[in-house]
Amino acid sequence: MKNFNLNEDQQDCLQEIINVAMGQASDQLARYLDTFVYLKVPSIEQVSSQHLSDTLKSEAQSVAVVSQGFFGYEGIRGEALLMYQPKDSDRLADLLGYEPDELSVEEQIIDLSSILTTTFLNVFASQIDNQMSYSAPRLLFSSNSDKNTSSESSISEHIQHNSFNWDVALKVKISYQVTDYSFNCDMILLIPESAIINITSVIDRILEEY
């Protein structure tokens, strides 16, 4: 496996940019849901495409997974996966303030995912003087409709079949916990190797200022 490990300063810089974006996304989420969102320190690690399934196993109990691609200038791109944990689905409509039957659970999850992904990535992009475009969010898996498959196999299949062609990726995991509702959502960003090189160049420019 090629090694795209960031050095300590690069990782620290990326983590701080992610922190600021995560803070603003959680503020949006908190206002949208009218509740408080508990934040944890995000994690950043390198994963190989071969072992992606293994690395996602801990998140694979999800009841729903939404995927959305993002594309910026300077070859910065990737895939955002929003993974909702088992406790959430029953209370999601209540949490989002929808009337029963106003929208399907799947539509509500896609709505929420789009807000989280675009808010986070817009703030992330603005800090590195970039601008993001997005593909339409896509529900990869829902335990309501996919009784015979697992979220893990749905993600692997999706990653293999879309244009996201990579051997190594940077995996950034951000956890949003809405404690009032026992609602947990992990946002996982997969940034392919070609984009890692581009992000590293941007980070090095920022670090030069310090």
Add this chain to the structure above:
Amino acid sequence: MSLSVLICDDSNMARKQVLRILPESLSENVQLATNGVEALEILNNQPIDVLFLDLTMPIVDGVGVLQGIKEAGISVKVFVISADIQPEMQNKVLDLGAKAFLRKPVQLDVLTTHLTQHDIL
């Protein structure tokens, strides 16, 4: 005599961001901590006038530091500098005794305004 300052943030870049905009009168006696445990250890062992405190940190977070300061009755002016900008969090840290909440990345004019408001400059 210069004031003693402690900057507590798990990010090296964030600590540098604060350091480089510190007014001269605050930049002579500065200590750094990378998490809440380190910060509380310093605060419990020596007088610190001003603490710039991050919230989202490993081991002991910023809220834990504020609680520790309150429980130990430590006298220090705390300025929270955080990306967790939710109104509920801002109110929480002010209730725990912080002088002000500043959003990351902190800007020179914002920092100067708050330090002036609290008679530090």
